[in-house]
Amino acid sequence: MAAPRFWREIPNRYNLIGTRCGNCNKVFFPPRYICPQCRRMGKLEPYKLSRRGKIVTYGVVHVAPEGFEDLVPYVLAIVELEDGPRLTTQVVDCDPNEIKIGDEVEMVFRRIGADREDGVIYYGFKFRKVE
Amino acid sequence: MRDVAIIGVGITKFGELWDLSFRQMIIEAGARALEDADIDGKQIDAMYIGNMSAGQFICQEHIASLIADHAGLAPIPSTRVEGACASGGLALRQAVISVASGVHDYVVAAGIEKMTDVMTEQATGALATAADQEWEVNAGATFPGLYALMARRHMYEFGTTEEQMAMVAVKNHNNACMNPCAQYHTRITVESVLKSPPVVLPLKLLDCSPITDGAACVIVAPAEKARKMDRVPVIVAGTGQASDTISLHSRQSLTGLMATTRAADMAYKMARVGPEDIDVAEVHDCFTIAEIMAIEDLGFCKKGEGGKLTEEGQTEIGGKIPVNTSGGLKGKGHPVGATGIAQVVEIVHQLRGDAGKRQVKGAEIGLTHNVGGTGGTAVVHIFKRGD
Amino acid sequence: MNVGIVGYGVYIPRYRIRLDDIARVWGEEPSRVKQGLMVEEKSVPAPDEDTATISVEAARNALKRAGINPQDIGAIYVGSESHPYAVKPTATIVAEAIEATPNLTAADMEFACKAGTAGIQACAGLVEMGQIKYGISIGADTAQAAPGDPLEYTAAAGGGAVIIGKNDGEALAEIEGTYSYTTDTPDFWRREMRPYPKHGGRFTGKPAYFKHVVSAAHGILRQLKLTPQDFAHAVFHQPNGKFPCQVAEELGFSKAQIACGLVVPKIGNTYSGATMIGLAAVLDKAKPDERILVVSYGSGAGSDAFSIKVKKAIEEKRDLAPKVEQFLNNKIYIDYSTYTKYKSLLVR
Numbered sequence: 001m002a003a004p005r006f007w008r009e010i011p012n013r014y015n016l017i018g019t020r021c022g023n024c025n026k027v028f029f030p031p032r033y034i035c036p037q038c039r040r041m042g043k044l045e046p047y048k049l050s051r052r053g054k055i056v057t058y059g060v061v062h063v064a065p066e067g068f069e070d071l072v073p074y075v076l077a078i079v080e081l082e083d084g085p086r087l088t089t090q091v092v093d094c095d096p097n098e099i100k101i102g103d104e105v106e107m108v109f110r111r112i113g114a115d116r117e118d119g120v121i122y123y124g125f126k127f128r129k130v131e
Numbered sequence: 132m133r134d135v136a137i138i139g140v141g142i143t144k145f146g147e148l149w150d151l152s153f154r155q156m157i158i159e160a161g162a163r164a165l166e167d168a169d170i171d172g173k174q175i176d177a178m179y180i181g182n183m184s185a186g187q188f189i190c191q192e193h194i195a196s197l198i199a200d201h202a203g204l205a206p207i208p209s210t211r212v213e214g215a216c217a218s219g220g221l222a223l224r225q226a227v228i229s230v231a232s233g234v235h236d237y238v239v240a241a242g243i244e245k246m247t248d249v250m251t252e253q254a255t256g257a258l259a260t261a262a263d264q265e266w267e268v269n270a271g272a273t274f275p276g277l278y279a280l281m282a283r284r285h286m287y288e289f290g291t292t293e294e295q296m297a298m299v300a301v302k303n304h305n306n307a308c309m310n311p312c313a314q315y316h317t318r319i320t321v322e323s324v325l326k327s328p329p330v331v332l333p334l335k336l337l338d339c340s341p342i343t344d345g346a347a348c349v350i351v352a353p354a355e356k357a358r359k360m361d362r363v364p365v366i367v368a369g370t371g372q373a374s375d376t377i378s379l380h381s382r383q384s385l386t387g388l389m390a391t392t393r394a395a396d397m398a399y400k401m402a403r404v405g406p407e408d409i410d411v412a413e414v415h416d417c418f419t420i421a422e423i424m425a426i427e428d429l430g431f432c433k434k435g436e437g438g439k440l441t442e443e444g445q446t447e448i449g450g451k452i453p454v455n456t457s458g459g460l461k462g463k464g465h466p467v468g469a470t471g472i473a474q475v476v477e478i479v480h481q482l483r484g485d486a487g488k489r490q491v492k493g494a495e496i497g498l499t500h501n502v503g504g505t506g507g508t509a510v511v512h513i514f515k516r517g518d
Numbered sequence: 519m520n521v522g523i524v525g526y527g528v529y530i531p532r533y534r535i536r537l538d539d540i541a542r543v544w545g546e547e548p549s550r551v552k553q554g555l556m557v558e559e560k561s562v563p564a565p566d567e568d569t570a571t572i573s574v575e576a577a578r579n580a581l582k583r584a585g586i587n588p589q590d591i592g593a594i595y596v597g598s599e600s601h602p603y604a605v606k607p608t609a610t611i612v613a614e615a616i617e618a619t620p621n622l623t624a625a626d627m628e629f630a631c632k633a634g635t636a637g638i639q640a641c642a643g644l645v646e647m648g649q650i651k652y653g654i655s656i657g658a659d660t661a662q663a664a665p666g667d668p669l670e671y672t673a674a675a676g677g678g679a680v681i682i683g684k685n686d687g688e689a690l691a692e693i694e695g696t697y698s699y700t701t702d703t704p705d706f707w708r709r710e711m712r713p714y715p716k717h718g719g720r721f722t723g724k725p726a727y728f729k730h731v732v733s734a735a736h737g738i739l740r741q742l743k744l745t746p747q748d749f750a751h752a753v754f755h756q757p758n759g760k761f762p763c764q765v766a767e768e769l770g771f772s773k774a775q776i777a778c779g780l781v782v783p784k785i786g787n788t789y790s791g792a793t794m795i796g797l798a799a800v801l802d803k804a805k806p807d808e809r810i811l812v813v814s815y816g817s818g819a820g821s822d823a824f825s826i827k828v829k830k831a832i833e834e835k836r837d838l839a840p841k842v843e844q845f846l847n848n849k850i851y852i853d854y855s856t857y858t859k860y861k862s863l864l865v866r
Contacts, residue, residue, distance in 0.1 A: 009265065014615040030266040030378070057287070057385055059279030061271065062329040065259060066252055068271045069866065070565040070859060076276045076331065078380045086380040088263075088270045088280075092564060093532045093850065096332075101287050109574040109615055111566040112269060121602055122269075123570060123611060131848065 003120045011046070013124030016107060018085060020047035029085035050082035051107035052130070060096040067113045075099050079127055090126045104130040132231045135367045136357035136517060139168025139350035140476040145464035146314040148344040153189050153245040154201045160346035160469075161202055161241060168350040169360070172202070175350075176235035178209040181222030181242035182468035187257035189248050198241070215261035216417060218242060219347070219471025220501030220510035224370050226351040227512075236353060242472035243346035254342050258467065261504040263378035275339055275418065277379050277505045279331035282420035284385040286333065288435065293333055295438030296419035297324035300337050300461050302447050303416060307458025309488040310477075314343050314464030324419075338419040343464030347472035349479070354517060364517035365479045368404070368496075370510075371397025377507040386435075388506035391428040395500070395511045399430075402496075402513040406430030409452060409513075410494040411481045413474035415502040416459040422446075425500055426454060429511070448489055456481060456489045471501035471510065482516050519696075521642045522689025523826070524586065524652065525681035525835070527579025528798045529572050530785055530845035533562040537671050539854045544666050551671060556759020560674040560786025562852060563660045565860050569598045570608045572658040572677040572791070574615040579839040580654065580679040581616055583690070591618040591681070592650025593641055596626050597633025597657045597790045598677075599708070599715075612656065622650075630706060631755055631789045632816030633657060634678065639696055639822060641682040652683045659789035664714035665863060672758055674786030676845075678794025690832040691801065691810075694825040697738035699730050706817035717817075723761070726819050731755065731765050734821035735813050742825050746770040749825075750808035753779035753796035755815035757787045771811075778803055779810075784846045797826070799842040804828045 011017040018029030022043035026035065029049055035042030058077035061068070068074070075091040077099075091105060105127040112122045141163025143156050151159075157180075165172055178199060186192045199209035212222040219242030226240035246254050259268050262277060285291045301321055307313035319337060327337040357364035373393035376382055382389065399405055406429055414429065416422035423437035431452045432440040440446060446454035457463045457477035460470055478497035480486040497514045536559045538548035552558060563572070573596050581588060596608040609624035627633035627640075634657015641653025658677025663669035685692045705726035708715040718726070731754055739745060746752070752771045754762040759782050766776045779796035788795055793814040800810050805828065812824040858864045 010614055015617055030263075030381075057280045057284040059276050059283060059334070060329070060332040061273070061276055062331065063255075063273070063275065065268070065271065065273050066256055070862075071271070073329075074271060076270070076272055076280065078280055078385065088267045088272055088277075088378065088380045090271050092566065095850075101283070109571050109578070110564075111568055111571060121568075121570075123574075123615070124269075126270075126566070 001115055006120070006122050014109065016049040016051060016125060018047050018049050019044040027083050027085055029081065029087055049085065053079040053081040053105055055091065055099065055101055055103045055105060056080050056086060057101060058091065058099055079105055091128060092126050093128050106130050133233060134354035135227050135230045136352055136354040137349050137365045137367065137475065137479050137514070138352045138357045138360060139164045139170070140479045141167055142312050142347040142473055142476045143345050144312050145343050145345040145466060147247050149247065151344065153185065153191065153243065156245060156344065156346040157198050157241060157243045158202055160348040161239065164348040164350050170237065170350065172204055174237045175204055175207060175239055176237050177207055177229060178204065178239040178241065179222040179225040180209065180211050181218035181471055182211055183213060183215050183218050183244060184257050184260065187260065188254070189245050214508040215503035216415070216467040217471060217501045217503030217508040217510050218468040219473070220499065220512065221372065221471070223349065223472060223475060223512060224372055224510055227367050227370055230351050230353060236356070238351045239348060240351055240472060241346065241348040242469035244466035244468040245344050246342045246466060247344050251342060267378050273331065275334050276331040278418040278420055279334045280379060281385050281424065282333050285420060285424065288386055289438070291423060291438035293325060294321055295442050296338055296423065297321040298441050299416060299419040299422045300324050303455050303459040303462040306448065306456050306489055307462025310458050310463055313458040313462055314341060315458070315462050334418055340417045340460040340465035343466040345464055345466035345469045345473065347469045347476050349472055349475050358517060363483045365482050366515045366517040367512060368515040369398035369402030369513035371395060371401065372510045374508055375506055377504060379505045387424050387428045388502065388509055390506050390509035391425060391500060391502065391511070394509040395429050398511040398513045402515070404496060404513060408496050409498045410496050411453050411456060411478065411491045412498040412500065413457060413459070413477050414454055414500040416455055416461050417465060419461065421502070422454065422459065429498065429500060448491060453491045456486065456491060471499070474499040474501060475512065478514050482514055519642065519646060519693055520685050521645050521682060521693045522685035523680055523691040523693065524683040524688050525580040525584025526679065526798050526801055527576050527583060527839050528676065528678045528795050528842055528845060529575035529579065530676040530795070531561050531563045531567050531572070532848060532850050533564060533852050533860065534559045534849045535562055535852055535854065535857045540671055543854050555671055556763070556783055557672055557786055558783050560672060561676055561788070562857055562860055563675040567675065568602045568660055569600050569658045570602050570611045572660065572675060573608060573612045573656045573679070576658060576677040576679040577612050577616050577654060577656055580681050582839040583835045584681045586652055586681070588616050588618040590651045591654055592622050593644050593653035594618060594622060594624040595637030595640055595655045597629065597637050597655065598626070598659050599628055599630055599789060600659045600662060601626055629820065630816035630818050631757070631792055632814040632820060632822055634790045634794045635814035635822040638680055638682060642693060642696065645682050645684060652681055654679055654681045657790035657794040659791055661787060661789045662714050667714065669715070669717065672787040674788050676785055676788035676795055677791040678798050680794065688831060689829055690835050691829055692827045694827055695738060695742050697734055697741050697823045698820060699734040699737055700820035703819035705819055722817065726817060727757070727761055727815050728765055728768070730819050730821040731813050731815050732768060734823040735769050735811065738823040738825055744825065748809055749775060749811045751778050751800045751804060752776050752811040753793060753800055754813050755793050756780060756782035756796060759783045781842060781846065795842060801828070801832060802836055802841040802843065804832065806830045806832060
């Protein structure tokens with residue numbers, strides 16, 4: 001992957017910047033560039049989301065895709081942010097056996113991946129349980 | 132719009148076909164379908180080929196031309212159709228529409244995937260491109276991962292158990308044992324599913340469909356021509372297709388596929404039947420939880436009761452609604468682009484009454500259900516005996 | 519000086535390895551190793567953590583305490599000897615992650631374990647001359663050590679961030695003065711393209727650590743006309759537990775004065791993070807008007823000394839972000855084999 005693909009989404013990935021429709025006020029993350037309800041009548045603007053949420057569902061990954069092998073077993077989850085939108089993320093620094101649907105989590109800044117050993121390193125959000 | 136029928140079906144063996152290339156596989160399936168239809172290749176007007184990712188699996192794009200060429204059917208129009216694992220079902224729908232519209236008479240709808248020319252990690256990576264790369268795969272999601280998220284939520288909301296999911300795999304392996312072209316001819320038990328290695332919990336290895344090579348082909352023709360042939364015509368009574376968000380997290384419900392419900396509604400309406408009228412169904416069981424959700428979304432039971440329906444044995448051959456008599460994706464194998472067409476091959480056999488040991492007695496109306504990704508695409512077809 | 523600390527924050531990865539486990543691997547007697555170093559366990563970064571992620575977490579915690587608009591930050595310096603890239607700044611990653619871009623200056627610093635305090639001085643200078651409103655300096659490391667090297671017992675991961683501004687009402691502490699002592703002393707180094715540092719063994723002690731820390735401490739005491747008795751607390755760079763205790767004694771500081779800021783026994787040597795985390799641990803507990811002596815040490819070699827006087831604002835700010843003690847207690851133990859995987863010593 002060339003750097004621009006990740007680079008252009010740095011605000012979204014580092015700081016959970018989503019979008020909000022100025023017409024219907026619905027908040028989107030991951031960002032959308034046209035409001036599915038209002039379509040061309042909508043006006044999407046950047047919107048900074050809350051960094052806390054709850055686990056809606058999760059799985060424990062034992063067979064990881066390339067680049068994630070060293071994290072096994074890791075918790076993959078869908079988190080619902082306080083502002084409403086949901087996202088797919090990892091829940092880090094936890095015992096997978098102690099995760100439950102409904103657990104409160106907060107955003108952390110982690111390495112997401114890298115282009116091999118000599119390529120660009122990608123950073124972004126993951127989540128951890130609120131102690 | 133005129134009525135459309137399936138007049139011939141052909142399928143390769145499904146499995147790890149080390150000695151067969153992409154080209155050999157599609158030609159084998161195509162030749163069998165033409166033989167079954169008892170027509171000459173020269174009569175074919177057009178082809179629609181369902182294929183998810185020859186680009187990733189064999190580094191070959193532009194496969195529609197390649198297939199027309201190697202089938203000796205150039206210069207007829209040949210078009211590749213892609214909707215991830217629903218590519219086959221979409222290819223059929225395009226073929227049906229082209230015949231129904233009167234543009235073409237005899238049309239090939241085929242599906243193919245050659246998945247074992249890359250290593251397993253590359254194959255799973257290729258499959259993951261059907262999910263949202265930016266916001267799912269980058270987070271460490273895989274296909275089993277995303278279906279595990281649905282499974283966990285289904286267990287949480289409806290009390291579905293890992294045992295019930297395992298029963299889907301057990302049933303589909305049993306059915307596959309009776310299907311000569313199936314990848315697996317091995318019986319498994321609930322216990323062996325539960326004890327199989329974890330992939331993404333709650334899904335274990337035996338909850339997952341395998342990596343498979345395979346090709347399947349059906350010949351679509353006007354119903355009026357089919358009725359003049361001396362075998363039971365199988366009419367395409369309904370077709371439906373729907374789209375949903377590509378990423379799972381953006382959906383209202385994580386325990387069902389809206390695209391399936393919508394596509395089924397379209398197909399049921401067009402066929403003027405309801406779920407209670409279906410005698411046999413091939414559904415998209417890429418993971419055991421997917422079959423449980425599918426039988427709910429298709430209306431064979433209420434939402435949340437798919438696990439129970441499975442546990443009661445109602446989806447077995449001889450049950451209220453036999454599901455995946457072919458062995459399904461789990462037992463027959465899942466060459467992604469071919470799956471949607473392979474499902475039609477099974478239903479045609481069932482409606483003709485020549486499905487052998489796995490025959491559902493008196494089957495008159497059948498349904499196929501093919502899903503792309505985690506449900507970003509779904510396509511449903513309903514078939515009726517035309518006699 | 520008219521400069522103060524308006525916010526501070528730390529981050530320490532959650533994983534720990536006990537020194538007993540490392541000692542057993544190399545056939546050493548665990549109790550002897552632990553007594554010799556006065557270190558019990560050390561922090562280990564998760565496979566998805568590095569100096570950039572640690573810096574961001576520490577900086578975000580510092581911002582929680584400062585309560586300032588990140589757009590008012592005019593300078594970011596990240597001091598480390600384990601920047602994720604050899605060429606490409608960590609500081610820009612941090613700047614973006616705390617939403618301080620684009621109108622600021624940023625750079626990575628390297629001076630072994632004292633690059634974080636060097637950044638504080640740079641920020642203080644810019645604030646004092648009116649060039650910037652706030653500057654943030656971070657010291658963070660995921661320290662590397664060759665398997666079997668004595669450094670392996672202590673090379674740890676963690677970081678601290680300090681936000682510098684004018685010494686006005688929002689400052690939680692005043693920086694009364696700073697003094698540095700620098701010579702060319704090759705006691706510890708890592709050459710280009712080499713994964714692990716080398717060191718001069720016992721040469722890292724007397725002519726290196728002790729000479730520089732003592733000289734910088736004497737320098738600032740002389741400059742500000744203060745004596746050890748004027749300080750409630752002292753924080754010395756802590757490559758192990760023994761060195762800071764010895765240097766405190768040599769300088770005339772009591773065990774009680776250094777107790778608060780001595781975190782190395784529980785997390786090991788966080789290199790550029792060590793002095794910063796020690797200072798944070800003191801700020802977590804210090805009372806207004808108490809004075810803190812801070813002396814960092816970076817091999818190569820140099821020491822930066824600071825005299826810091828705690829102000830009233832500390833009381834309302836310190837609870838706004840997690841304290842050092844919370845990080846010390848919130849841990850997951852791993853064994854040596856997991857450690858080798860996390861540190862990429864095992865290659866698939």
